Amino acid sequence: MKCAEIRDLILVGYADKELGRLSMGRIKRHLLKCKHCRRFEVLMLKNVVSPFRHADPVTPPSGVWHNISTIIYEHHEKAQRFLDNIKDDLDSIFSHPVAVTVMTVALVFILVFGVILRPLPVEMQLVNGYLAEQEEFLRIADTGKEVYLGTATEDFIIQGNFFISR
Amino acid sequence: MQKIPKSILKGAANGNIAAFEHIYRIAGGFVYSIALHMTHNNEDAQEVTQDVFLKIFKKLKGFYFRAAFKTWVYRMTVNAALDICRKHSQLSRKAREFEKMLKIKNLSEEVHGIIDKREAHEHLEYWLDLLNPDQRVVIVLRDIEGLSYKEIARALRINRNTVRNRLRRARLTLYAVGRKEVILDEVR
Numbered sequence: 495m496k497c498a499e500i501r502d503l504i505l506v507g508y509a510d511k512e513l514g515r516l517s518m519g520r521i522k523r524h525l526l527k528c529k530h531c532r533r534f535e536v537l538m539l540k541n542v543v544s545p546f547r548h549a550d551p552v553t554p555p556s557g558v559w560h561n562i563s564t565i566i567y568e569h570h571e572k573a574q575r576f577l578d579n580i581k582d583d584l585d586s587i588f589s590h591p592v593a594v595t596v597m598t599v600a601l602v603f604i605l606v607f608g609v610i611l612r613p614l615p616v617e618m619q620l621v622n623g624y625l626a627e628q629e630e631f632l633r634i635a636d637t638g639k640e641v642y643l644g645t646a647t648e649d650f651i652i653q654g655n656f657f658i659s660r
Numbered sequence: 661m662q663k664i665p666k667s668i669l670k671g672a673a674n675g676n677i678a679a680f681e682h683i684y685r686i687a688g689g690f691v692y693s694i695a696l697h698m699t700h701n702n703e704d705a706q707e708v709t710q711d712v713f714l715k716i717f718k719k720l721k722g723f724y725f726r727a728a729f730k731t732w733v734y735r736m737t738v739n740a741a742l743d744i745c746r747k748h749s750q751l752s753r754k755a756r757e758f759e760k761m762l763k764i765k766n767l768s769e770e771v772h773g774i775i776d777k778r779e780a781h782e783h784l785e786y787w788l789d790l791l792n793p794d795q796r797v798v799i800v801l802r803d804i805e806g807l808s809y810k811e812i813a814r815a816l817r818i819n820r821n822t823v824r825n826r827l828r829r830a831r832l833t834l835y836a837v838g839r840k841e842v843i844l845d846e847v848r
């Protein structure tokens with residue numbers, strides 16, 4: 495291996511012990527016989543790697559945990575207060591007999607008109623009308639009489655020359 | 661970072677504040693350390709630490725079976741710190757340019773000995789400041805926090821080759837500047 499390749503591996507890999515056994519051995523053997531690469535290794539470790547690896551550990555100031563826990567407690571209390579308020583409101587509503595009666599009646603109205611007697615949407619009404627029309631046409635066609643009721647199906651057949659007049 | 665027992669994680673996920681404090685005592689140091697070395701500013705580092713831990717408390721329930729806790733926390737910390745770096749980059753670039761100008765001026769006025777160079781050497785900030793945030797973060801994670809290439813790759817969501825490339829560029833910069841300083845020392 496050339497010196498440039500060796501130095502590149504020293505820079506990344508060798509210095510972090512992230513190389514295979516084979517490459518590690520090759521570099522070590524090269525370093526034994528090449529003083530230029532040896533100098534590079536020494537300077538690299540001393541100036542580039544060591545200062546960071548021996549950095550003094552830092553700890554966050556005590557105020558940081560105080561802030562974090564305060565915020566968590568405040569959020570918790572706020573959420574609790576919100577739930578308590580809802581509970582109080584419901585309690586006060588249900589303690590009034592008039593309010594309970596009004597709400598029960600309203601609930602029954604919603605059930606009856608909103609769910610059971612729900613009006614059909616326009617599209618459903620159209621489909622139902624069409625089906626009824628078809629039913630009527632087929633019923634009469636079954637009797638063999640030649641009639642024209644003016645249905646959409648009859649119009650379709652007439653326009654397409656499917657209708658053979660007798 | 662010391663491994664955090666699953667029971668503690670579960671307790672904190674269920675809103676137990678004592679369990680959460682336990683997590684903070686174990687992980688708070690490296691969150692603050694990464695943030696401080698990335699931003700070089702005590703207040704920013706405290707803000708990052710606070711934000712990261714509030715996020716952990718909020719999301720612990722959803723996280724906890726999904727990925728390694730450590731990787732998750734590293735990732736959140738780095739992202740929060742990089743956000744602050746980006747926010748301040750405009751400002752700090754100007755400040756750095758000003759500082760550089762002063763340094764050049766001072767170097768030519770050696771006699772006054774205004775800069776204590778050894779002190780500058782000992783200040784990691786001086787060295788980290790020579791790197792862009794992407795390079796700085798790999799140096800912080802590798803050499804200060806001792807993460808493996810694989811752990812760095814996971815924390816930053818990049819592949820291992822990109823980790824190697826950033827590390828290479830960062831170390832080459834530091835090496836070149838270090839050599840220059842040595843030569844300057846010898847000349848003086």
Ligand SMILES: [Zn+2]
Pocket residue numbers: 496497500524528529530531532
């Ligand atoms: Zn060599």
